[in-house]
Amino acid sequence: xxxxxxxxxxxxxxxxxxxxxxxxxxxxxxxxxxxxxxxxxxxxxxxxxxxxxxxxxxxxxxxxxxxxxxxxxxxxxxxxxxxxxxxxxxxxxxxxxxxxxxxxxxxxxxxxxxxxxxxxxxxxxxxxxxxxxxxxxxxxxxxxxxxxxxxxxxxxxxxxxxxxxxxxxxxxxxxxxxxxxx
Numbered sequence: 001x002x003x004x005x006x007x008x009x010x011x012x013x014x015x016x017x018x019x020x021x022x023x024x025x026x027x028x029x030x031x032x033x034x035x036x037x038x039x040x041x042x043x044x045x046x047x048x049x050x051x052x053x054x055x056x057x058x059x060x061x062x063x064x065x066x067x068x069x070x071x072x073x074x075x076x077x078x079x080x081x082x083x084x085x086x087x088x089x090x091x092x093x094x095x096x097x098x099x100x101x102x103x104x105x106x107x108x109x110x111x112x113x114x115x116x117x118x119x120x121x122x123x124x125x126x127x128x129x130x131x132x133x134x135x136x137x138x139x140x141x142x143x144x145x146x147x148x149x150x151x152x153x154x155x156x157x158x159x160x161x162x163x164x165x166x167x168x169x170x171x172x173x174x175x176x177x178x179x180x181x182x
Contacts, residue, residue: 034078039086041075044068047095054103058117061096065121066128073129076122 013020027033046064048057069076082089096117100110134142150158 032084035082035084035086038075038078038082039088041068041072041079042086042092043088044071045092047092048099050099050102054099054105057099058096058113062117062121066125069122069125070129073125076125076129079122080118 010020013022027036045068046061048054048061050057052060085093096114097110100113101107105113147159152159
């Protein structure tokens with residue numbers, strides 16, 4: 001299947017060589033289609049390895065998720081919102097939860113850790129792959145204009161922030177493919 005920018009029934013029908021309404025002879029509705037597509041996205045993300053410590057395992061999974069989301073950035077808002085997760089999604093969640101539980105995390109800490117890790121991964125991917133109204137070359141200029149409008153008597157800390165910090169962070173991390181190490 002070709003890479004979708006945003007999943008649309010018409011594109012799916014074209015890829016399958018059928019008329020758009022023919023799809024609905026096989027699935028109940030658009031939600032079922034999205035459930036299936038998101039399950040395919042989860043199938044592309046590596047499970048955390050079982051032969052290493054939990055930090056290394058979670059880092060491996062995070063890097064794999066980032067690479068997958070680079071190909072399917074449209075999926076980020078849908079990843080954890082599906083009401084009917086498919087088998088690949090369930091296997092993925094089971095593998096992550098299992099990795100954390102085997103490392104000694106309590107049920108509560110597993111839930112917190114999983115939520116924290118996914119918030120970081122999805123949030124980072126959103127910043128990295130979703131179009132902003134400026135590019136990385138003009139980001140320092142945009143930041144300077146924003147900071148110039150910030151009254152330093154009320155907000156003393158932002159002016160001390162280097163204008164190219166966020167741009168460099170994204171560029172450096174994306175270039176190195178090393179989430180969590182910069």
